[in-house]
Structures are given as structure tokens and as C-alpha cells.
Amino acid sequence: MSASAPGTLGLGRFIIASISVGSHLNDVKIHVLPSGPIQTNGYLLTDAKLGEAVLVDAPGDIMAKIKPLLAKEGCALKELWLTHGHWDHMQDAAAVKRETGAQVRAHVADQEMIETPEKMEEFMGARLGLTGVKVDAWVAQGDRLTALGRVFEVRHVPGHCAGNVLFYSAVAPGSGGPAVGVALVGDALFKAGVGRWDFPGGSFDVLANSIRQQIYTLPDDTVVFSGHGPRTTVGDEKRTNPYVPLEAEEPSK
Numbered sequence: 001m002s003a004s005a006p007g008t009l010g011l012g013r014f015i016i017a018s019i020s021v022g023s024h025l026n027d028v029k030i031h032v033l034p035s036g037p038i039q040t041n042g043y044l045l046t047d048a049k050l051g052e053a054v055l056v057d058a059p060g061d062i063m064a065k066i067k068p069l070l071a072k073e074g075c076a077l078k079e080l081w082l083t084h085g086h087w088d089h090m091q092d093a094a095a096v097k098r099e100t101g102a103q104v105r106a107h108v109a110d111q112e113m114i115e116t117p118e119k120m121e122e123f124m125g126a127r128l129g130l131t132g133v134k135v136d137a138w139v140a141q142g143d144r145l146t147a148l149g150r151v152f153e154v155r156h157v158p159g160h161c162a163g164n165v166l167f168y169s170a171v172a173p174g175s176g177g178p179a180v181g182v183a184l185v186g187d188a189l190f191k192a193g194v195g196r197w198d199f200p201g202g203s204f205d206v207l208a209n210s211i212r213q214q215i216y217t218l219p220d221d222t223v224v225f226s227g228h229g230p231r232t233t234v235g236d237e238k239r240t241n242p243y244v245p246l247e248a249e250e251p252s253k
């Protein structure tokens with residue numbers, strides 16, 4: 001069934017590459033860690049030379065997965081960036097913050113879901129025993145976060161929910177060697193798919209605009225890391241995404 005899938009889902013852990021980035025050619029490894037009840041991708045970015053790490057999203061049980069990776073690479077987790085507030089992306093956030101002291105960043109539009117997730121549980125009609133996490137700093141469109149010796153640009157991509165953001169880091173000019181831009185996009189865009197827009201705060205028109213204006217405007221070879229499923233590239237989705245083609249077919253209503 002999934003034999004032809006180009007990603008490496010199911011392996012549990014995948015080190016995509018050593019990527020030459022930043023002003024001092026540090027290598028950032030991106031560990032793809034599908035975790036929790038619905039296999040949400042958490043991404044641990046490590047730089048062994050700097051001894052630093054950033055975690056993007058905290059699905060259930062991810063603390064147990066990142067602990068040995070951090071130890072192996074000699075990295076301290078400095079930051080936890082939440083792409084959005086849905087429970088499957090923040091289920092382990094409180095544990096990660098408690099055990100590592102990482103600074104938590106997210107978009108304020110999802111404050112309620114992140115800090116008081118029991119409201120999400122009511123909506124789901126299920127009790128997951130979610131624990132909220134206090135956000136240390138809110139991020140917004142255009143913010144530039146410095147971490148791992150490089151700059152990550154924040155882009156607001158609402159539509160799946162009100163507070164979905166992506167974290168984009170461009171190819172560093174003159175870095176030499178293999179280098180690639182990366183965008184960690186949460187549930188805005190998937191390989192051949194887009195995020196659901198039928199949850200509270202969701203809207204297909206808003207989502208399509210976000211994808212066209214904030215993701216399709218990135219360089220074509222930017223590697224897109226989504227909240228679920230395999231990675232893709234901006235160029236591939238511009239050419240083939242069945243939900244949001246590059247050009248809108250008709251003006252939105």
C-alpha cells in the first residue's frame with residue numbers, strides 16, 4: 001500500500017541530511033519523528049557543533065524520542081516552536097518544557113488551544129488528559145528567529161486554523177556544499193494535500209490564499225516538512241497539488 005511512497009514514514013526516525021547552513025557552515029540535522037496517536041511529525045533540528053537543538057511541534061511521546069537524540073548529539077534543547085495549537089502538535093509540549101527548559105513560541109491566535117487545551121478536548125468529545133503549556137513568546141508574520149546559527153522567517157499561514165505559522169530558513173548565500181532551504185509548515189500543506197479546513201477557525205479560501213501567498217512564493221527547491229506524512233517541495237506542490245493549484249481557477253467568492 002505504501003511501498004511506493006517516496007518518504008520514509010514508518011522508520012520512526014530519519015535524518016534527512018547534513019545541510020550546510022548559516023554563516024559558519026554549521027550542519028543542521030533534521031530528525032523526522034512521527035509520534036503520538038495520529039503520527040504527527042515532530043522535527044528535531046540539531047547542530048552538534050553548536051550543541052543546540054530546536055524542536056518544531058511536540059506530539060505525544062516525543063520527549064522520550066528526543067531525549068536519546070539530544071544526548072547522542074550533545075545538544076541542549078533551546079526552543080520549542082509550535083506550528084499551531086491543535087492537540088496532536090502540543091500533546092507533549094508541557095513535558096518538553098518541564099524537562100528541557102526550552103522556550104516555547106507560537107502564534108497568539110492559537111493561545112487558547114495551547115494554554116487551555118481542555119477546550120479542544122470538549123470539541124473533540126474525548127478526554128486525552130491534555131496539559132496546557134505557557135508560551136514564552138508569541139511569533140508573528142515576518143518575525144526572524146535566530147537559532148542554530150541561522151535565521152528562520154516566520155510566515156502566518158491561517159486557514160487550517162487561525163494560528164498556523166511556518167518556519168522558513170533560506171539557503172545561506174555562499175555557504176558552499178549541499179544546501180537547501182527548508183519550510184516547516186504544520187498542517188497548512190501536505191504532499192499532494194492540504195490541511196483540513198472544517199475545524200473551528202478553518203476556511204478553505206483563507207488556506208488557499210495562505211498557501212499561494214506564503215508558501216508558493218518560496219523558492220521551488222525549498223523542502224517542505226509537513227505536520228503529517230512525507231516531505232515534499234514547493235515546486236512539486238505548485239505543479240501538482242490537487243487542492244490548491246498555483247493559479248486560482250476563478251476569483252474567490
Ligand SMILES: [Zn+2]
Binds near residue numbers: 084086187
Ligand atoms: Zn492541525
Ligand SMILES: [Zn+2]
Binds near residue numbers: 040086227
Ligand atoms: Zn496535525
